[in-house]
Structures are given as C-alpha cells and as structure tokens.
Amino acid sequence: MMIKQNITETIAINIEGEVDTYYFTVLKDRYEKVPTEYQDAKTLFEMYAEKMVMVPLSKEESEQGGISRYEPANKKIWIDVQKDIYAIESGGIFFHEFAHMVVDLNHMYEKVVPVGRFKEFSEALIAEASDYIGKWEKRASELAEKYRVAPERREEFIYNKTMELMKKDILESNSYFFPYGSLSDILDGGSHDKYQISQGHCPEDGHAYWELPYHLPDEAFADIFRCQILGLKEEITKIKKIFSKSYEMYNTILKSIINK
Ligand SMILES: [Zn+2]
Numbered sequence: 001m002m003i004k005q006n007i008t009e010t011i012a013i014n015i016e017g018e019v020d021t022y023y024f025t026v027l028k029d030r031y032e033k034v035p036t037e038y039q040d041a042k043t044l045f046e047m048y049a050e051k052m053v054m055v056p057l058s059k060e061e062s063e064q065g066g067i068s069r070y071e072p073a074n075k076k077i078w079i080d081v082q083k084d085i086y087a088i089e090s091g092g093i094f095f096h097e098f099a100h101m102v103v104d105l106n107h108m109y110e111k112v113v114p115v116g117r118f119k120e121f122s123e124a125l126i127a128e129a130s131d132y133i134g135k136w137e138k139r140a141s142e143l144a145e146k147y148r149v150a151p152e153r154r155e156e157f158i159y160n161k162t163m164e165l166m167k168k169d170i171l172e173s174n175s176y177f178f179p180y181g182s183l184s185d186i187l188d189g190g191s192h193d194k195y196q197i198s199q200g201h202c203p204e205d206g207h208a209y210w211e212l213p214y215h216l217p218d219e220a221f222a223d224i225f226r227c228q229i230l231g232l233k234e235e236i237t238k239i240k241k242i243f244s245k246s247y248e249m250y251n252t253i254l255k256s257i258i259n260k
Contacts, residue, residue, distance in 0.1 A: 007031050007049065016055045019081045030091040030229060038228035040254045045095070045229065047258060048102050056081050068093045070100035077101060095229045099222035106257055109214035117253050122217040124246040129190025132242045136165045163195050170197070170238065182223030182232075183239055189216040224250045
C-alpha cells in the first residue's frame with residue numbers, strides 16, 4: 001500500500017486548497033506512533049486514507065468558531081488546520097472526522113437511524129451511559145438527603161451535584177477533561193444532552209444535535225478511534241471502565257470493516 005511508504009504524500013494529494021505544511025508533520029507523527037495494540041485502527045486508516053478528501057475551513061468560518069465537520073453529502077472533511085495543530089492533542093480533530101467518513105462509507109446508518117452492529121453499539125452506549133449517570137444521580141440524591149436540601153431546591157441540587165461528581169470522576173481518572181475530549185463527548189450524547197460535560201455539540205449546535213439517533217454511535221466511534229490513533233491510554237482505560245461493552249462493540253465493528 002502506498003500509504004506505508006509516504007503518508008504525507010497520500011494526505012497531501014487529497015487536499016483541496018493550501019494548508020500549513022507543518023500539519024503533515026503532525027499527522028505523519030501521529031500515524032507513525034500509533035501503539036501496536038491499536039493496530040486495527042491504524043489499518044483502518046491505511047485502508048481509507050486514499051479515499052479521503054480534506055478541505056481547509058475558510059478564514060471566515062474559522063473566525064465564527066467553526067472547527068471541523070464531515071459532510072456526508074459530498075464525502076469531504078472540513079478542518080480548521082490551525083486549530084487542530086494547536087489543539088491539546090494535535091491531529092485529533094483530523095482523525096475524529098476521518099472516522100465519520102469511514103462510518104458513512106460503510107453505510108452504518110440509514111437516513112438518521114443506526115443499523116445492524118451500529119444499532120447494537122448505540123444501544124450499548126445508551127445503557128452504559130445510563131448506568132454510569134444513574135450511579136451519580138443516586139449519590140447526589142443521597143447527599144440531598146444528608147444535607148436536608150429543601151424540597152423546592154432538590155431537583156436543581158441533584159442535577160448540579162451529579163454534574164459536579166461526574167466531572168470530578170473524569171478529572172481524577174485522567175487529564176483529558178477538556179472541551180473536545182472524547183469521553184466527555186460520549187457522555188454528553190449518552191445522557192441525551194441532559195449533562196453537558198463537554199463543550200462540543202452543545203447549545204450552539206442546538207440541543208437537537210443528539211436527538212438524531214445515529215449521532216451517538218457515530219460520535220462515539222469517532223471519539224474512540226481518535227483515542228486509539230493518538231494512543232490516549234489513560235482516556236481509553238476510563239472509557240473501557242464506563243463503556244466496557246460499547247468499547248468491545250467498537251472493536252468488533254472496526255474488525256468487521258477491515259476484514260471485509
Ligand atoms: Zn464528530
């Protein structure tokens with residue numbers, strides 16, 4: 001495969017427009033350093049790299065806060081390259097959007113509904129998010145009891161406390177609680193936007209974002225793929241802890257695509 005010799009060239013020939021050449025160095029470095037245990041993710045990338053078309057975001061769109069997106073209508077990935085270069089985990093935005101393309105090209109959803117294994121993946125994510133969130137809501141409710149919170153303030157107290165406890169739990173387990181973190185994104189969607197612990201896909205995008213059923217498995221797939229490519233072992237450990245079945249399903253889907 002051509003990509004094994006020169007990933008920079010493979011990505012470069014598929015770019016519509018000019019980008020900072022340093023971006024290729026960032027992506028090449030990420031590609032070369034994928035931990036061996038996530039070889040499947042690397043293989044998936046190799047299989048689809050030539051199919052990818054990337055377009056740098058316009059200056060105007062970037063100034064309006066745009067970061068990145070994948071457009072199923074034209075199969076293109078749009079990225080604010082400078083933002084990806086200077087992100088905490090540089091290159092992560094690229095690999096996240098790349099995974100959206102793979103999901104689309106493999107027809108894992110019809111219109112807005114996940115199908116087949118992707119549907120099972122979605123169900124596992126919802127069930128596990130609900131278990132995790134339910135655990136903290138219960139704890140918050142016990143605290144409301146303990147602090148003798150007035151009945152009229154109880155609901156708000158439980159909501160805020162649950163949010164606080166979850167954030168703390170994620171922070172203590174790893175250092176990846178930041179706006180575009182993968183785990184926080186999955187929990188946003190998994191809670192059906194009830195708990196917005198990330199800053200991605202929130203009010204600006206409209207609460208309707210998570211109402212489309214394919215968005216949760218689609219985002220979770222992209223989020224986990226990004227973690228594997230970047231080798232974010234700490235974050236993966238936490239994802240495996242909260243979403244053990246979902247993580248397994250992700251790996252099954254990954255394998256089924258590369259063995260097709
Ligand atoms: Zn996404």
